[in-house]
Amino acid sequence: MKAILIFFTFFLTTTVGFAAKDKIIVVIDPGHGGNDPGYLSSNKAYLSEKELNLIIAKKFGESIEQQLKNVTVIYTRKDDSFPTLKDRVLIANNANADYFISIHCNANDKKHVHGTESHVHTMDAGKSVCLAKEFEKEFTSFAGRYSRGVKDTEDREHSLQVLKYTNMTGVLLECGFLTNESEAEYLNTANGQEKISSALFRAFKSYIIKQHPSISFIKEEPKKVDVVASNSPENKGVGYSIQIMSSKQAVDTTIPEFKKIDLPVARNEIETTSPYKYRYTVGSYPSQDEAKRDLEKIQQKGFKDAYIVKVN
Numbered sequence: 001m002k003a004i005l006i007f008f009t010f011f012l013t014t015t016v017g018f019a020a021k022d023k024i025i026v027v028i029d030p031g032h033g034g035n036d037p038g039y040l041s042s043n044k045a046y047l048s049e050k051e052l053n054l055i056i057a058k059k060f061g062e063s064i065e066q067q068l069k070n071v072t073v074i075y076t077r078k079d080d081s082f083p084t085l086k087d088r089v090l091i092a093n094n095a096n097a098d099y100f101i102s103i104h105c106n107a108n109d110k111k112h113v114h115g116t117e118s119h120v121h122t123m124d125a126g127k128s129v130c131l132a133k134e135f136e137k138e139f140t141s142f143a144g145r146y147s148r149g150v151k152d153t154e155d156r157e158h159s160l161q162v163l164k165y166t167n168m169t170g171v172l173l174e175c176g177f178l179t180n181e182s183e184a185e186y187l188n189t190a191n192g193q194e195k196i197s198s199a200l201f202r203a204f205k206s207y208i209i210k211q212h213p214s215i216s217f218i219k220e221e222p223k224k225v226d227v228v229a230s231n232s233p234e235n236k237g238v239g240y241s242i243q244i245m246s247s248k249q250a251v252d253t254t255i256p257e258f259k260k261i262d263l264p265v266a267r268n269e270i271e272t273t274s275p276y277k278y279r280y281t282v283g284s285y286p287s288q289d290e291a292k293r294d295l296e297k298i299q300q301k302g303f304k305d306a307y308i309v310k311v312n
């Protein structure tokens with residue numbers, strides 16, 4: 001009996017051990033590449049679709065790597081190479097990824113057609129549909145785009161190989177129409193690219209937090225090495241602060257953009273493998289609720305991606 005009990009306990013713990021996931025993998029797939037430019041505008045000042053896809057994809061992936069923990073990002077391409085559609089599927093399936101997100105820009109013969117679309121293989125794929133809806137929601141609420149909604153094989157009247165053959169939750173995004181003058185212009189600006197990739201990040205983040213309650217995605221502020229302009233004497237002990245941005249090179253904390261906030265900005269150099277080793281924070285709050293009040297003000301002053309961090 002004892003032996004059975006020991007065996008049963010062992011079986012239980014190991015099974016639970018295997019079942020509990022502590023990390024997720026996302027494959028980001030910038031559409032086209034190499035000899036396949038995707039949509040090419042007749043306006044030579046505009047980038048090709050393959051270039052825009054890569055810019056947006058990289059910004060999206062960088063935000064995940066900088067701001068979330070326990071997420072591994074794999075790209076199907078990080079340069080102007082062309083993995084075949086079969087290669088892209090294999091990369092995702094072989095990595096046993098949890099998410100596959102393909103990034104494209106759209107085109108249509110009718111120049112007035114505009115808006116964003118999130119494609120899934122089938123409306124029966126519940127998780128993919130939920131994630132797609134989250135993307136469309138942020139395209140509208142955060143980036144102010146017109147959403148054409150979630151589409152599947154029946155809407156398109158054809159299937160998309162990268163969605164059909166990948167084994168995981170998958171969405172193919174069409175970030176706007178390059179054949180529509182105002183969307184082409186928007187997608188070709190740094191601001192447009194930033195907004196679109198931030199919308200993708202916000203959607204992905206809120207989806208995975210809901211989907212994987214057992215995994216912690218919120219990064220705790222690493223140990224501070226050098227506080228250049230500590231804003232308050234009580235900036236010590238456990239509490240919360242608001243991170244407004246990060247940078248590769250040290251930025252002066254008295255620049256006009258920071259002055260708009262009306263609160264002292266602290267630059268912290270942190271120990272990290274990321275090239276973004278300078279983090280800029282505002283305030284020291286004993287609770288998240290107190291930090292939230294200032295967070296809203298800071299976001300209204302232009303730092304829309306500011307977020308609350310835990311300070312050790």
Ligand SMILES: [Zn+2]
Nearest residue numbers: 031038104105
């Ligand atoms: Zn495309």
